[in-house]
Amino acid sequence: xxxxxxxxxxxxxxxxxxxxxxxxxxxxxxxxxxxxxxxxxxxxxxxxxxxxxxxxxxxxxxxxxxxxxxxxxxxxxxxxxxxxxxxxxxxxxxxxxxxxxxxxxxxxxxxxxxxxxxxxxxxxxxxxxxxxxxxxxxxxxxxxxxxxxxxxxxxxxxxxxxxxxxxxxxxxxxxxxxxxxxxxxxxxxxxxxxxxxxxxxxxxxxxxxxxxxxxxxxxxxxxxxxxxxxxxxxxxxxxxxxxxxxxxxxxxxxxxxxxxxxxxxxxxxxxxxxxxxxxxxxxxxxxxxxxxxxxxxx
Numbered sequence: 001x002x003x004x005x006x007x008x009x010x011x012x013x014x015x016x017x018x019x020x021x022x023x024x025x026x027x028x029x030x031x032x033x034x035x036x037x038x039x040x041x042x043x044x045x046x047x048x049x050x051x052x053x054x055x056x057x058x059x060x061x062x063x064x065x066x067x068x069x070x071x072x073x074x075x076x077x078x079x080x081x082x083x084x085x086x087x088x089x090x091x092x093x094x095x096x097x098x099x100x101x102x103x104x105x106x107x108x109x110x111x112x113x114x115x116x117x118x119x120x121x122x123x124x125x126x127x128x129x130x131x132x133x134x135x136x137x138x139x140x141x142x143x144x145x146x147x148x149x150x151x152x153x154x155x156x157x158x159x160x161x162x163x164x165x166x167x168x169x170x171x172x173x174x175x176x177x178x179x180x181x182x183x184x185x186x187x188x189x190x191x192x193x194x195x196x197x198x199x200x201x202x203x204x205x206x207x208x209x210x211x212x213x214x215x216x217x218x219x220x221x222x223x224x225x226x227x228x229x230x231x232x233x234x235x236x237x238x239x240x241x242x243x244x245x246x247x248x249x250x251x252x253x254x255x256x257x258x259x260x261x262x263x264x265x266x267x268x269x270x271x272x273x274x275x276x277x278x279x280x281x282x283x284x285x286x287x288x289x290x291x292x293x294x295x296x297x298x
Contacts, residue, residue, distance in 0.1 A: 130143060
C-alpha cells in the first residue's frame with residue numbers, strides 16, 4: 001500500500017511502543033501507603049509505589065492536579081513529585097492539562113481502562129464505528145481524544161485505497177490546525193480558548209495553517225454553526241479532513257471522529273456529505289459513552 005504519510009518518520013499504526021526500564025531490586029517485604037507483599041518475586045520498589053500513588057490522586061472529581069496538590073495529597077517533597085511527574089509524562093501516562101500548571105491522565109490509559117472494565121475500547125471504536133465509516137467513504141477514519149492542549153489519536157481504520165492518510169497513534173497533535181483538532185477546539189468556551197491561545201503559538205504546520213488568531217476564531221465559529229470542521233492542507237501537505245466533536249456524559253468535549261484523505265480526492269459536495277456522516281457517527285460514539293458511564297452494556 002502506498003501511503004500519504006503524516007511525516008517523514010515511518011510509522012506502523014498497529015505497532016505497540018515498548019520502554020526499556022532499568023533492573024529494579026527484588027524485596028522481601030515492604031509496606032508503603034497500603035502496598036504490601038511478602039512474595040520475594042514481587043517488586044514494590046519505592047519509585048514504582050510512589051508513581052502509583054501519584055496516579056491514584058487523579059479522580060473523576062479531580063481529573064487535573066497541580067504539582068503542589070500532588071505533593072500535598074501524597075506528602076512527598078515537591079522535588080520528588082516534579083521528578084516523578086516528568087517521568088510519567090515521558091512515558092505518556094500523564095499529560096499537561098488545559099488548566100495552567102496542572103496535569104491529567106494521558107489517553108494512552110484508555111487501553112488499560114477498558115481491560116479493567118471501564119472506558120471505551122479503542123479497538124471497539126475502530127471495529128464498530130470507524131470501520132463502518134471507512135466502508136461508506138473509502139477513506140481513513142480516526143478517533144481522537146482531548147489531551148491537555150493537544151489531541152491524541154487513539155483509534156484508526158485505514159482506507160483500502162492505494163494512497164491513503166495514516167495518522168500516528170498516541171502522538172500529541174495540535175488543536176488549532178486539522179479538522180479533528182478544530183472540531184475539539186471549537187467547543188472551548190471563551191475563557192478556555194483565550195487561555196489556549198495565550199499559551200499556544202499558531203506556528204505554520206502545513207501550507208494552509210491558520211496562523212491568525214482572528215481568522216482562527218472565525219473558522220471556529222463556522223465549525224460550531226455547521227456542527228463539523230473541515231481542513232485543507234492545514235496540518236500536513238496534501239492532506240485534508242472532516243471531523244465532528246464527541247462529548248462525554250457531562251456534555252464536556254471529549255474528542256472527535258474524523259475522515260482523513262488526500263486533498264485531491266474530494267470536492268465540496270463530497271465534503272458536505274462526509275460532514276453529515278461524521279456528525280452521525282460522533283452521536284453514536286457519544287451514546288456509547290453515555291451507556292458506559294451509567295454502568296450499562298451495549
